[in-house]
Amino acid sequence: MKQLKFTDFVFFLFFFTESLTLPTKPQDENYKSPLMKFIEENIEYITIIAFAQYVQEATFEDVEILVKDMVEYKDRCVANKTLPECFKLPNNALQEKIFAMEGLPQKHNLSHCCSKVDFERRSCFFFNKKADVAFLPPFPTLDPEEKCQAFKNSRKSFLNRYVYEVARRNPFVFAPTLLSVAARFEEVAGACCEEQHKATCFQTRAAPVIQYLKAFSSYQKNVCGAYLKFGTKVLNFMWFNYSEILSKIEFKIQCVRDTSKVMNHICSKQGSISSKIQECCEKKIPECGECIINSNKDDRPEDLREAKFTDSETLCQERDTDPDNFFAEFTYEYSRNHPDLSTPELLRIAHVYKDVLSNCCKTENPPGCYRRAKDKFNETTEKSHKIVQRECEHFQLWGKDGVKYYYLIRLTKTAPQLSTEELISLGEKMAMALATCCTLSEEFACVDNLVDLVLGELCGINENRTINPAVDHCCKTNFAFRRHCFEGLKADETYVPPTTTKDLFTFNADLCQAQNEELQRKKDRYKYSLPFLFFFMKYNLTDEKLQSLFTSFTFLGPKIGS
Incomplete structure (x- = not known):
């Protein structure tokens, strides 16, 4: 991927x-x-x-x-x-x-x-x-x-x-x-x-x-x-992340919503914006825009002004004059200064900054308060880094298949209401994200971006989608921090599973006769049933122990017919 x-x-x-x-x-x-x-x-x-x-x-x-x-x-x-x-x-x-x-x-x-x-x-x-x-x-x-x-x-x-x-x-x-x-x-x-x-x-x-x-x-x-x-504010913050790729692009163009005008503007000022998009600007619509977005990042610019958002004596007044523009400009500057961060992490930082100012501007000494905002930013990013580091350690330890079953277990426990096919698909996409990213130099941004998308699929498009109260809370409360929210979710013990039958693990001959992708699908359906069997029957097994059982099951197909 x-x-x-x-x-x-x-x-x-x-x-x-x-x-x-x-x-x-x-x-x-x-x-x-x-x-x-x-x-x-x-x-x-x-x-x-x-x-x-x-x-x-x-x-x-x-x-x-x-x-x-x-x-x-x-x-x-x-x-x-x-x-x-x-x-x-x-x-x-x-x-x-x-x-x-x-x-x-x-x-x-x-x-x-x-x-x-x-x-x-x-x-x-x-x-x-x-x-x-x-x-x-x-x-x-x-x-x-x-x-x-x-x-x-x-x-x-x-x-x-x-x-x-x-x-x-x-x-x-x-x-x-x-x-x-x-x-x-x-x-x-x-x-x-x-x-x-x-x-x-x-x-x-x-x-x-x-x-x-x-x-x-x-x-x-x-x-x-x-x-x-x-709503649109989340999209606006995503839109401002052009500055991650084209760090020399001026702030005002980021406010233009007509993308054809944005592309025309970028291509008309290649010299001052980026030295790496000439070939893109020679392409037709829509290849031009896709090419620009996927172009290599520019060198870090010299006119960064991130410090003004923590050192200025008048930040509270500036915020109150035009809040939307103020926070948009902060996100723009922070993105330019931190091209190594993922888009979800930049959204988290923007959210933290809003909270910092909201609290500090109520104190007797706002500047003395918000000058420590960088500590909050670092705490948030460190927590996100630890999550990714732990995920990549799992990948290095268990490999792609092992990680897939590990997340199949976790997802089944936290969202057992989902269908078999959806749980398997989400587990596969989590594994694919780690397999894609955990060997890259930009490991953090890659993993955080792709895993957040898997969570987006879990949460679904419809605002009225309901899975269970804990999952719904993570999906609907705070877009920026849903990754952190999901990380802390426990099993949904209120869920009543369907009745198991004695033929749940009766293996038919077609499991041995199936080939390639079909065989993998059949095995995954059996593995999906294991979390229900062990967890909902109250067997006290850790995720890691279940993951080990699932990995062993990988070799089941060849052995059945021997």
């Missing part, structure tokens, strides 16, 4: 939600901007993605009808920008066309959205999305020869259907990410269809594309969950 940053998906969030608009008046000077040209050129894909994510049950035939309508709409507006219908935002136009499709709103429970407007309508569509896609049929698979024949017959039709199938199963992934996935898969199909061993080629070359999608899906679901539970 590639180490990605929170700013990756914040970039895409603003790109799609705020930049994807038609001009509000015919003479809009930005009408032929690179962004608008990109939208025009990709209107079919954008329509497919939006519709498939809004109405996941919709058929591909429904999608094709809407695509045809939206292409005609775009063509009319390009030909005559003064038409009344062309003053609508594309998203509004698309939603209205969905409402106009005969019987579709009633069939797919969208009728209640039809009477809403603006933000309420967008929210209504958003909450219609379903994170659990088990209701959809399995992803359609074709024999490699059939796949390549369909690709050669009509590359456009083949890719449109691929985008539709991926989008409806990933309703919270931002459109630019899915466009990138489609482009990458097109390259894979083009190359593999010329190979003799097509199946092997697809299996090898498609794996990184799937991993790319999984990684971004995790990040983007997390940011959606953060927004729904904690």
